[in-house]
Each structure stands twice: as C-alpha cells, then as structure tokens.
Amino acid sequence: MAEPSGRPDHAFSDAQRHGVYRAIHERRDVRAQFLPDPIAPEILARLLDAAHHAPSVGFMQPWDFLLIDSRDVRERVHWLFLNANAKAAECHAGERGLLYRRLKLEGILESPLNLCITCDRSRGGEHVLGRHSIVETDLFSTCLAVQNLWLAARAEGIGVGWVSILDPTELAGILGLPASVYPLAYLCLGYVSDFPDRPELARAGWRQRLPLAERIHDNGWGQLMDSPALMTALDALEPRR
Template sequence: MVEQSGRPDHAFPEAQRAGVYRAIHERRDVRAQFLPDPIPPEVLARLLEAAHHAPSVGFMQPWDFLVIDSLEVRERVHRIFERENARAAECHAGARGMLYRRLKLEGILESPLNLCITCDRERGGEHVLGRHSIVETDLFSTCLAVQNLWLAARAEGIGVGWVSILDPAELAEVLSLPASVYPLAYLCLGYVGDFLDRPELARAGWRQRLPLTERVHGNGWGEPLASTPLKRAIDARYDSS
C-alpha cells in the first residue's frame, strides 16, 4: 500500500499494532503465579524461534538455549539462589530489609520449565563486524533474544521470570558450560494464574516506574526537547496512562 504522500505504508494493521504494544505493556517478571501445566512443545518451539530471530551485531547470533526440565538441576540452581539471596538481603536494613525478605524473587521450582539463555563470547571469531569498538555488543545482542522470547511468551499467555540472583560461575558449572559461554539469563517459564496489572515490585512498594517525561532529553544530557510537539505528545501519553 502507498499513502497519498507517496511514502510506502509498511505499518501493521491497527489490531496487530495494538497486540505488539499490549505485549510490551503487559509483560511481567513472574515469580509467584506459575501453574504446573506443561508448555506444549509446539508453543515452546515458537518462543525459541522468536528469540532466535533477534537482531545481533554482525549477525553473530551469540545465544544458545538450555531447556531445563530436570528437577535435580533446578534444585542445584535453587540452592545457589538461596545462598546469594541471603547475602543480598544483608544489604538492606530496617523496614527495607524486612520488605526485601518478604519479596518472592524466583520461581525456579514452581515453574514447569527453566530456560538458560547463554552468550558465547567467541561466536563469530576474533573480528565480528561492528564489534571492534564495543566488545559487549554480544551481551547486548543476547539481551534482545531474551526480550523477543519474553514478548512472544506474553502473547502466548506464558509467564517469564528472570532470576538474576545467581552466581554466574557456579551456574556455569552446574550447566557444564564451556569457558567461553556466559549464562546471561536464567528464566522460569510457565502458564500463570494471572498477569498482574502492575509490576510486582511496584505493587510491593519497592520501586515505581519513572516518568517518561523526565527521561527524555534533547540534543545533550539534561537539555530540553527542541520539539515542542514531541513533548506535548509524550506528556499526553503519560497523563493518560
């Protein structure tokens, strides 16, 4: 289709656009709402394919996916979490510490499936196109695979929880990872009883979403937007949310 302006119209139909934005806004880091129902193989295959279609610098595709359904492996990972979480709790005193200890921060054993998305830091060889100046682009690219999977999972009605309170070296040992492979994201997957209307940490009072109106700068840090129409559009969206 070509618009009257002559510019090709590559936009999705309105209903499809709404679905994309809905997945973005309703995605949640799930910890406590998992159901025991297994994820059908064809659904999991779609999620992994979505993750594998993430963009990557130099098309290096540094990710691999470890599908973990072994209870023994998950119990070993859970023991790492428990120790690291106890250490993290010591960083918070008083009421903040009490709140931290009440938070549910993982679903390793409750979810029917765990998934570790790794980053092979040697994928693509010594000289990857576009990676010369910023070596960490392999890690950034793998994060995009995580986000692809997360949004696809939300569209499928599947919850995802990222467990970051783990020692990566110990996790790599449990999963028998090669020396060049970094365990970037340890995820819990499963159908859920409910998707919360707000992020769990926001509901618990730990931290709230920062206003977009305060996070957009102009041509330099702290500079106001030169485009008044853009500022008005952002203000309008924030006021209506």
C-alpha cells in the same frame, strides 16, 4: 502544515499494532503465579524461534538455549539462589530490609520449565563485524533474544521470570558450560494464574516507574526536551504504571 510522508503500507494494521504494544506494556517478570501445566512443544518452538530471530551485531547470533526440566538441576540452581539472596539481603537494613525479605524473587521450582539463554563470547571468531569498538555487543545481542522470547511468551499467555540473583560462575558449573559461554539469563517459564496489572516491584512499593518526559534529553545530556508537540503527544498516551 504538511502531513508526514512516511510509508503507511509498511505499518501494521491497527489490530496488529495494538497487539505489539499490548505485549510490551503487559509483559511482566513473573515469580509467584506459575501453574504446573506444561508448555506444548509447538508453542515452545515458537518462543525459541522468536528468540533466535533477534538482531545481533555482525549477525554473530551468540545465543544458545538450555531447556531445564530436571528437578535435580533446578534444586541445585535454587540452592544457588538461596545463597546469593541471603547475601543480597544483607545490603538492605531497616524497613527496606524487611521489605526485601518479603519479596518473591524467583519461581525456579514452581515453574514447569527453566530456560538458560547463554552467550558464546567466542562465536563469530576474533573479528566480528561491528564489535571492534564495543566488545560487549555480544551480550547486548543476547539480551535482545531474551526480550524477543519474553514478548512472544506474553502473546502466548505464558509468564517469564528472570532470576538474576545467582552466581554466574557457579551456575555455569552446574550447567557444564564451556569457558567461553556466559549464562546471561536464567528464566522461569510457564502458564500463570494471572498477569499482574503492574510490575511486582511497583506493587510491592520497592520502586515506581520513572516519568518518561524526565528521561528525554535534547542534543546532549541534561538539555531539557524542547518540543511542545512531543510533550503533548506524551501527555496524550494512556497512563501506564
């Protein structure tokens, strides 16, 4: 059987590859482990630079970064969370409802820094290359900036938590955003006492990671994977929870 003919000189070293995959697998949505220690400016600069180097459709770069350390602003955002969370809790009854109310779902006041990554939906003008068929690609591109920042933060030993239980219109009002700018991700950043070995919702019993092999389709939806070699390779991976 012929060996793969890829370009090994394009690959990272074993240690560098390990670092990339470690950041991916050990990244956590942090809510309860924040320490008060500030993030040094040179480290924060690296995180923002990593986010700014995310790919974007048509190279539109629709993101902006709002650094929020004001206690007053964070308290107003926290109030938004409390209101939205109370409404969300009403969707869950019985044991599920009790579990929901025990979950820690934000670290707005505990983290030393909040960061809102926004998406300017007008950036690039009316006709952005590659956006004609799927206008939401600006939102998708901004999500890539969020992920870049998140992985870089994990490599720096900094925790990140995404607060999604917020009304975006009210949040935009608090932050004074223009009409064309959408508050895509409200993040809490800071050093942490520890990174949990499993995602918080998995540890709490809310949901567990789905089996990867069952999420792979061949040539069309619902067509079972027909690659014994790939299945063997998946089985050989280190178990991840």
